[in-house]
Amino acid sequence: MTEIDAKIDALVPSWLNLPEVAERLGVPITRVRPMIREKLFLAIRRGENRVLMVPADFIGEGSIIKGLPGLLTVLKDNGFSDEEALEWLFSEDPTLPGTPTQALKENRGTEVKRRAQALGF
Numbered sequence: 340m341t342e343i344d345a346k347i348d349a350l351v352p353s354w355l356n357l358p359e360v361a362e363r364l365g366v367p368i369t370r371v372r373p374m375i376r377e378k379l380f381l382a383i384r385r386g387e388n389r390v391l392m393v394p395a396d397f398i399g400e401g402s403i404i405k406g407l408p409g410l411l412t413v414l415k416d417n418g419f420s421d422e423e424a425l426e427w428l429f430s431e432d433p434t435l436p437g438t439p440t441q442a443l444k445e446n447r448g449t450e451v452k453r454r455a456q457a458l459g460f
Contacts, residue, residue, distance in 0.1 A: 350429035406448030
């Protein structure tokens, strides 16, 4: 495990493997990898076997949490790597309060997107 992996592991409370993501979203497993490539959500390789895993908080009841794909685009446009984006999404922000991911889940996406846009300046 690299240093960034350990830091992200400490921040992200739980993970899903790709079959679990497919089941939660109600889509065939063959659809999950294209969704990752389309940046609808992020996945990183974890563990000894370097299995692709998705933070469980990204997947709501039958759907990806509202606002996540657009937010990922903003972060990518600001030069964030996938690992840096995960770190930002799961780090406490006292001005929100909570983490950006928690705010997205609570339908406070506008606040989160505004903060992400400000990172580019």
